[in-house]
């Protein structure tokens with residue numbers, strides 16, 4: 001594989017991890033989030049600071065990074081669960097802007113210069129680069145997908161589905177909406193933190209702009225394109241939106257415009273995404289899939 | 295006393311829906327609240343379930359003040375509701391819909407036993423076992439909604455106009471099931487209905503609600519003989 005392909009592939013896998021987390025929040029628990037990049041950033045910055053300033057390795061920092069992202073996700077999720085859906089969209093956008101501003105203007109986070117010199121990840125004495133780093137990320141993605149799969153099979157997901165479909169009805173069944181929304185926020189933001197940490201160690205240099213609001217829009221477009229609430233949707237969506245700009249070079253400049261347009265079109269015409277129920281792609285593939293399974 | 299509702303007031307903005315209603319249920323009783331459309335029946339049930347708590351007054355369940363308790367906790371201490379227009383989860387199967395009802399109780403209940411009992415009471419649900427909620431007919435959704443409320447073995451069942459939109463034959467059948475649950479299993483049931491005859495017929499006592507206040511209450515048989523009730527609700 002050429003290093004170009006590996007580079008694109010690594011970024012796609014890292015983003016897919018974050019988008020899987022977004023899927024837990026938006027797809028499984030039905031809570032809109034337009035600020036997911038903030039948690040990707042919190043993961044990246046915690047990893048960067050712990051490894052450059054506090055002498056941690058990627059591995060020893062990892063539990064702290066994931067814990068930190070999930071904990072901040074919990075804190076910021078607390079007010080979010082009390083507001084209505086349209087306010088939640090605004091609140092999460094606000095969170096994104098605030099977090100980005102903190103990274104940009106607080107000296108501790110490197111200010112406008114960002115943080116550089118983030119070390120490469122070392123595994124079994126080997127510095128991971130290129131294909132080995134890609135494989136590590138792929139391994140993490142598989143773990144994340146496994147957690148999502150387990151989640152969709154568990155009682156918690158039945159509760160989340162019920163809350164998403166009808167919150168009041170769910171609570172009359174003894175299901176606490178607050179508890180499960182927070183659970184989804186914690187799991188989802190922790191996954192974003194993991195992705196952010198891998199991102200920091202891959203780029204070795206990060207700055208506030210990497211985690212701005214347009215990145216959140218991109219994450220959401222990927223999720224909606226692939227299919228909210230499905231297991232593979234985040235991977236498919238991230239793959240398509242990761243590869244497209246490489247194939248159609250002119251798209252790169254209009255990336256954010258394209259993402260936003262795609263998001264709006266998908267929500268209007270195909271809210272289930274590519275892998276969702278009743279999607280065009282599913283209808284076309286149905287005979288093949290059925291044939292394969294039978 | 296299983297349920298005691300004391301002088302509750304409920305308003306939505308400027309609209310005063312309930313002003314000063316009190317009633318009670320003994321364990322094992324089946325009691326009806328009858329009233330016309332807009333009288334405030336749903337508001338009363340929602341306040342007992344906690345969906346929209348009263349602004350004034352108090353609600354006691356098994357002697358405990360539950361006026362401000364969150365909905366899901368009320369569900370856990372034994373209050374379940376069959377809401378107006380059933381509200382089954384449209385994308386979950388019949389079985390999954392039932393399973394949402396035992397959430398958090400899975401270790402305390404013999405779930406398989408409960409399910410097979412409910413499939414006996416509502417045989418159509420057994421046939422539709424793997425079908426998703428949105429594909430059920432109105433009557434089937436009502437039955438699923440009742441079954442889902444019953445699976446947790448509640449102490450108090452609140453039923454909001456199950457007869458609405460059902461064919462007369464199904465109404466009879468559903469009320470038959472409720473009566474059987476009350477007589478045979480000692481389940482305490484609070485019914486609210488526009489269909490005064492069907493509900494009073496299986497009730498021990500009844501309350502008559504008019505524009506947010508209770509105008510009459512008493513023995514169900516006596517209410518059915520009351521000239522005013524006859525005129526307004528029974529069409530005599």
Ligand SMILES: Nc1ncnc2c1ncn2[C@@H]1O[C@H](COP(=O)(O)OP(=O)(O)O)[C@@H](O)[C@H]1O
Nearest residue numbers: 306309311329330331332333334335336337338
């Ligand atoms: N969410 C609400 N917002 C505003 N008014 C409401 C609301 N729910 C009920 N009402 C009003 O309160 C009164 C009682 O309604 P409701 O309890 O639904 O009566 P019923 O169930 O007997 O038909 C009606 O006048 C109705 O218009």
Ligand SMILES: [Mg+2]
Nearest residue numbers: 335336378455
């Ligand atoms: Mg009503």
